[in-house]
Amino acid sequence: MISVKLYMLLIRASLRSRMQYKFNFFFSTAMASCVHISEFLMVALVMLRFGNIKGWTLYEVCYLYGVMMISRAIYRTLASDVHHLEKYLVSGDLDALLTRPVPVLLALMTQNARVLFAEFGQGLILLFIAIKALMISGQIGWSVIPLTGLIIVSGATILFAIGLATAAAGFWLTRIESLQNMTEDASQTAARYPLSLYPKWLQGALLLLVPVGFINYIPALYLLRHQGGIGMLLGTIAVAATALWLAMRFWRLGLSRYQSTGS
DSSP states (O other): OHHHHHHHHHHHHHHHHHTTOHHHHHHHHHHHHHHHHHHHHHHHHHHHHHSEETTEEHHHHHHHHHHHHHHHHHHHHHTGGGGGHHHHHHHSTHHHHHTSSSOHHHHHHTTTOOOOHHHHHHHHHHHHHHHHHHHHTTSSOTTHHHHHHHHHHHHHHHHHHHHHHHHHTHHHHSOOHHHHIIIIIIHHHHTTSOGGGSOHHHHHIIIIISOGGGTTHHHHHHHTTOOSOTHHHHHHHHHHHHHHHHHHHHHHHHHHTOOOTTO
C-alpha cells in the first residue's frame, strides 16, 4: 500500500509538471488522434469493400484493435519512461534515479507521465461500436463487457512485461531502439489484426516469443467466436502473470549488472 500511495503521488506530480505546457498537450493529443484514426480507416475501407478477412468481420477486427489500443494506453500511461530507458543509460540520468529513496523501477515509471487521452478515447469508441454491433447480431451477450475489462487489464500487464524485459536488455546492450521496434512497436501493430492472417512461424513468434497474441486474439476466439472454452481466458491471465514475473526477475538481474557512467 505504501508503494501504491507513493506511485500515485509521483504520477500526480509528473502530470502537473507536463500540464504546464497546455498547448503542447492538446496539440500532441490531436495529432495522435489523427494518426490512429487514419490507420484504422485504411483497414476499415478495405474490409468494407471485401466484407471480411479470413472469416473475420470488420466489427471483430474493430474489437481486436480497440482492446490493443486501450491496453497499450494503460501501459504507456502508468509506466511511460520504461519505454525510454535507453536515453537514461546513454546520458547517465539513471544514476540520479539510483540516488532517490524509492525503487528505481518506481521512479522510472513515474517520470514524464502523461495520460494518452487520444488512444483511450478511440479505443473505447471502437469497442463500443464493435460490442454493440455484435450484440445486436446475437453473436455475443452482456457478459462480454466485464470479461473485456479483464482481458484489457491482462493485456496491459503483458505489454508492460514485454516493455520491461526489452528495457532490461539495455543493461547489456545499451542501445535497444531496434529491439524495441520489434518487440513492442511491430508486434503490437501486427496483433491489432487476427493472427490467422499470418504464416505459422509468425503466429508462433507472436504467441511464444513476444506473447502479444494473448492480449486480444486468443481471448477474442473465446469471447467472440466461442472457441476453446474458458481455458482461453484463464490461459491469458496465466500468461500475463508469468510474463510479469519473468520480466521482473530479468529487470532485477540487469539492474544488478548496471555500471554507471562514472564507474
